Amino acid sequence: MSNHADFAAALLDPERPCPDGLLSVNGADPASRFAVYRNNVQASLINALADSYPVVVQLVGDEFFRAMAGVHVQGSPPRSPLMNDYGHDFAAFIEGFAPAASVPYLADVARLERLRVIAYHAADAQPLEHEQIAAALADPQALSELTVELHPSLNLLSSAFAVVAIWAAHQQETTLAGIDLSQGQHALVLRNGLDVEVFAIDQGASAFIQYLQNGQSLMQALEAAPAxxxxxxxxxxxxxxxxTHLHNNKVSP
Structure with missing residues (x-):
């Protein structure tokens, strides 16, 4: 292992000793200084996860979350200098984290929160004027050739749990009482202006939008989706x- 790799690995693993060859300019013990630096690095990564997954924090409590995030940090070093990219795999980690098994919807709530982060940082795109869309949709003959380009921030999530209702309850400081947690939901996440919005949509609508994202025409998507x-x-x-765009893909004879 190179000196750089050894240093990076020791930063995330408190069981590793201080890397060899470190010096302190003021004569302090290098191991003590490194321990402080390691604690600061790990704390900053845990804080970054907490910022990205606030509802997950609320669901399990700060102490449990920080312990869980600490385990994740040790096995998942940052791959990018952009901190908003950190934690992209946190939901998959939660799904396999045995102590969180008593909250079966936790991983999907994390997936929803990750889509919100992605939507917030997605590229800008100018939406079509409503009048342009209405004019294009007014011709039923064109629907079979018309494809729809959607905003880059738009993403979908299908869950076996009531993820939208769970997330929404924590935006209003209400409880989960009255929510059927095992009632699956389909989520639509997008950025409208500067606001990231979350909507619960039905299965057919979710499938329809997914088909549009895959490049199918309006008519193809409508015919393929459930009612x-x-x-x-x-x-x-x-x-x-x-x-953001409507494309008429009609081929001339």
């Missing part, structure tokens, strides 16, 4: 400025 309210779904996408 849903098309007007309501399009109204949601239009009102939240989620449609």
């Amino acid at each position: 849903f309210d098309l007007s309501q779904t399009l109204a949601l996408l239009i009102s939240r400025n989620a449609i």
Whole structure:
């Protein structure tokens, strides 16, 4: 292992000794100085996770979260200088973290919170004017060739748990009482202006939007998706400025 790799590994593993060759300019014990530095690095990474996953923190409590995040930090060093990228795999870690098994929806709540971070930092895109969209949709003959480009921040999550309701309850400082936690939900996450928004949509709407993201035409997506309210779904996408381009892919004979 190189000196750099040895130093990096020791930063995240409190069981490792201070790397060889470190010196302190003021004569202090290098091992003591390194221990302080290691604690600061680990604390900053745990704090970054707490900032990205505030509802997960609320669900399990600060003490449990910091202990869980500490284990994650030791096995998952940062791969990018951008701290908003850190913790992209935290939900998968939670799913395999045995002490969190008593909160079965925790990993999916983390996935929802990760999509919010992604949406916040996604590229900007100018939405189409509502009048342009209405004019394009007014011609039923064109729907089979019309494809929709959606805002880069838009993502979907399907969960076996009531993740949107759980997340929403923690935005209003209410309890989970009255929520059927095992009632699966489909989430739509997007950034509208500067605000990241979360909506619960039905299975058919989620499938329809996924088909649109995959490049299928409006008619193809409508025919492939389970039954849903098309007007309501399009109204949601239009009102939240989620449609950025419409492409007519008609091929001339």
